[in-house]
Amino acid sequence: xxxxxxxxxxxxxxxxxxxxxxxxxxxxxxxxxxxxxxxxxxxxxxxxxxxxxxxxxxxxxxxxxxxxxxxxxxxxxxxxxxxxxxxxxxxxxxxxxxxxxxxxxxxxxxxxxxxxxxxxxxxxxxxxxxxxxxxxxxxxxxxxxxxxxxxxxxxxxxxxxxxxxxxxxxxxxxxxxxxxxxxxxxxxxxxxxxxxxxxxxxxxxxxxxxxxxxxxxxxxxxxxxxxxxxxxxxxxxxxxxxxxxxxxxxxxxxxxxxxxxxxxxxxxxxxxxxxxxxxxxxxxxxxxxxxxxxxxxxxxxxxxxxxxxxxxxxxxxxxxxxxxxxxxxxxxxxxxxxxxxxxxxxxxxxxxxxxxxxxxxxxxxxxxxxxxxxxxxxxxxxxxxxxxxxxxxxxxxxxxxxxxxxxxxxxxxxxxxxxxxxxxxxxxxxxxxxxxxxxxxxxxxxxx
Ligand SMILES: [Fe+2]
Numbered sequence: 001x002x003x004x005x006x007x008x009x010x011x012x013x014x015x016x017x018x019x020x021x022x023x024x025x026x027x028x029x030x031x032x033x034x035x036x037x038x039x040x041x042x043x044x045x046x047x048x049x050x051x052x053x054x055x056x057x058x059x060x061x062x063x064x065x066x067x068x069x070x071x072x073x074x075x076x077x078x079x080x081x082x083x084x085x086x087x088x089x090x091x092x093x094x095x096x097x098x099x100x101x102x103x104x105x106x107x108x109x110x111x112x113x114x115x116x117x118x119x120x121x122x123x124x125x126x127x128x129x130x131x132x133x134x135x136x137x138x139x140x141x142x143x144x145x146x147x148x149x150x151x152x153x154x155x156x157x158x159x160x161x162x163x164x165x166x167x168x169x170x171x172x173x174x175x176x177x178x179x180x181x182x183x184x185x186x187x188x189x190x191x192x193x194x195x196x197x198x199x200x201x202x203x204x205x206x207x208x209x210x211x212x213x214x215x216x217x218x219x220x221x222x223x224x225x226x227x228x229x230x231x232x233x234x235x236x237x238x239x240x241x242x243x244x245x246x247x248x249x250x251x252x253x254x255x256x257x258x259x260x261x262x263x264x265x266x267x268x269x270x271x272x273x274x275x276x277x278x279x280x281x282x283x284x285x286x287x288x289x290x291x292x293x294x295x296x297x298x299x300x301x302x303x304x305x306x307x308x309x310x311x312x313x314x315x316x317x318x319x320x321x322x323x324x325x326x327x328x329x330x331x332x333x334x335x336x337x338x339x340x341x342x343x344x345x346x347x348x349x350x351x352x353x354x355x356x357x358x359x360x361x362x363x364x365x366x367x368x369x370x371x372x373x374x375x376x377x378x379x380x381x382x383x384x385x386x387x388x389x390x391x392x393x394x395x396x397x398x399x400x401x402x403x404x405x406x407x408x409x410x411x412x413x414x415x416x417x418x419x420x421x422x423x424x425x426x427x428x429x430x431x432x433x434x435x436x437x438x439x440x441x442x443x444x445x446x447x448x
Contacts, residue, residue, distance in 0.1 A: 012179045014236035014282075018218055023275035024176065024240040025068075030273035036066050045272055046072045052189055052215065052278035063189075063215060065276025067174065070244060071266050073193070079253055079260035086259060088123030088418035093257030095126055095137060097416020103378050104417065105432040108369030109425060111142040111166075111203050117196035118153055118252060119143075121208070124421040125348055125373060127413035130157035130212045131256050135413055136309075136319050138348055139208040140371070146197040150247060152268045153194060155254040158210040160188040161307070161321060163407060165352050165369055167204035170197040174271050175279045176238025183352055183405055185306075185321070186282040187216055193251065193268040194280070205369055207350045209409045213318050216307040224291065230306045234287040237279045242272045285352075285405055290327045296334045301408065316412045317345075324356060324406040330397045337390050340381030346415045347374045347408050354404025357386075364429055366406075372432075376414045383436035 008014075015022045025031045030045060032038045037047045045068040052063035089095055112120045120143040128135010136158070147153070152172075162169070162185060169180040173194040180186045188194050198204060221228060245267035253260045288306060293299055307321045329336045337357060349356075349372045356366050366372060374380040382390065422428060429435075 008179065012177050013239040015239060016233050016236055018230075018232040018235035018281070019277065020232075020237075021275070021277055022237050022279060023273075024238075025273035026240045026242055027272055030068050031275060032068075041068055043272070045069060048072050050191065050276070050278055052191070063276075063278040065175070065274050065278040067271045068273040069174075070242070070270035070272065073268065075266065076251060076262045076264040079251075079255075079262040082252060082259040082261045084119065084259060086121060086123060086254070086257065087420045089257045093255075094129070095123060095257060095416070096418060097126065098418075098422065099375075099414060099416050100422075101375060101378060103372070103374050103380055103433055103436070104422075105366065105372040105429045106370050106421070106425070106427040107364070107429060108367050109140045109142065109205065109371075109427060111144060111205050113144060116143045116145045116147045117141055117169075117204070118147060118151075122420050122425070123418050124371070125415045125417050126210075127411065127415050128212055133213050135212050136409075136411060137210040137212070138409055138415070139210065140205070141208055142203070142205040143196070143198065144203040147195045148250075150267075151195060151250045151252060153252045153254070154191055155188075155210065156191060157254050157257065158212040159190050159215055161209040161211065161216065162186050162188065163207040163209075163350065163352065164204070165206040165350065167202040168199040169204055169206075170199050171195070171280075172197070172241075172269055173238060173280045174269060175274055176241040178236075178238050178280060178282050180282055183286055184282055184284050186280060187307075188280045189215065189278055192280055207371070207407075207409075209319055209321065211309050211319055213311070214309050216309050216321070219302075219305045219308045219320075228289045228291055229304075230283060230288055235281045235283050237281045240271055240273050242270050243267045244270065285323055285325065285407075288323060288325050290325050292327060292329070293331045293334070296331050298331065298334065298336060298339060301338065301410075311412055313412070318411060318413065320408075320410040322408040322410055324401060324404075324408075326399065326401040326404060328397055328399055332395060334395070335390055336393070336395070336398075337382045337386055340379070342377050342379045343374070344376060345410050345412050346376050346378075347380075347410050348372070348415060349374075349406060349408045352405040352407065354401060356404060356406040357400040364431070364435065370427070373415060373417065381437075384439040384441070387440065
């Protein structure tokens with residue numbers, strides 16, 4: 001359903017703007033005026049500062065929020081290592097990756113029966129290490145149950161960029177509630193406690209990029225100018241929402257790749273008011289302003305970047321989140337699908353819906369809920385069928401990707417894959433390479 005036709009239920013209210021300084025209070029007067037930490041905050045609340053960057057980070061990068069809550073987050077029993085751990089990690093929490101140069105493609109991942117958002121998390125790929133705040137991890141999630149009652153989760157390791165592929169996520173966070181539907185994404189920053197419920201029991205499936213290093217930002221627009229791609233006003237943060245609940249709660253922390261549990265006798269969702277720049281947010285991919293060639297040649301896919309997490313090397317991302325929305329192709333005398341290429345970056349792709357224009361769909365193809373990985377210097381491009389069609393196509397203006405949305409997590413790092421993703425899930429398409437490029441015909445015809 002187009003975003004414009006969807007009426008957001010009353011319980012979700014949002015503040016618009018990317019990186020904006022927001023404030024929200026559920027009780028008028030809960031936010032102190034002109035200061036952050038009064039001797040006695042209003043209504044007997046505690047003030048708690050929540051830092052997403054170093055205190056001394058430059059002002060334009062500095063991210064922090066002040067929370068005014070019933071009890072500070074510190075009021076919990078000690079954490080103990082959880083009996084349930086994430087797949088793909090060693091006993092000590094380090095991710096167990098294999099590096100392989102082959103192109104990989106996966107059939108749609110199963111929705112694990114009886115799983116919730118936490119137990120249904122599977123590590124697929126990644127690089128780096130959260131203890132040194134380097135790199136990223138890529139998961140798929142699936143669930144047909146809500147998270148256990150009175151359980152909240154946070155990752156101390158990284159920001160979760162969640163791509164909703166199937167079903168809607170009803171996410172309660174410390175800052176308020178987010179409804180994340182198919183074709184939407186959200187970012188839950190490092191440390192923010194949240195829980196995920198299903199909407200009307202509908203199962204969920206999707207992808208997560210966990211960013212160990214820095215935070216996502218909007219890409220610079222350069223000569224594009226001051227508007228275009230993802231516009232800042234379309235990002236939505238929740239308004240404050242609190243519950244005054246003294247029943248037992250469990251907090252699961254992801255810390256250094258391991259899960260730990262702790263108990264407390266109050267809800268972690270007790271923030272009556274907050275202000276600042278460090279908060280979860282969502283974005284409807286249908287609002288992306290897609291830009292492309294109106295003369296000739298296919299631009300680099302970086303033109304489709306929604307969010308970027310820069311590395312210290314200028315112009316080089318730890319991770320870019322890139323989408324391929326429905327769009328018009330009008331380039332003249334041009335091979336219109338993506339070109340054949342090899343890339344120093346690695347490209348993990350997923351399909352939210354529909355068919356991706358560089359690959360034929362159908363059984364064994366690139367399907368919604370599946371994925372592909374073209375790693376550092378992994379050669380790839382259109383499959384033989386797509387090449388033949390595009391080479392002979394009449395170059396009239398053409399709409400591609402109607403009803404489809406593919407995305408890419410692109411990284412400057414070499415991405416490893418896990419035992420689960422390579423073997424255990426049994427979704428790897430053995431004949432991906434052969435079916436895609438093994439049938440490319442020789443066309444060389446030198447002048448006689
Ligand atoms: Fe590529």
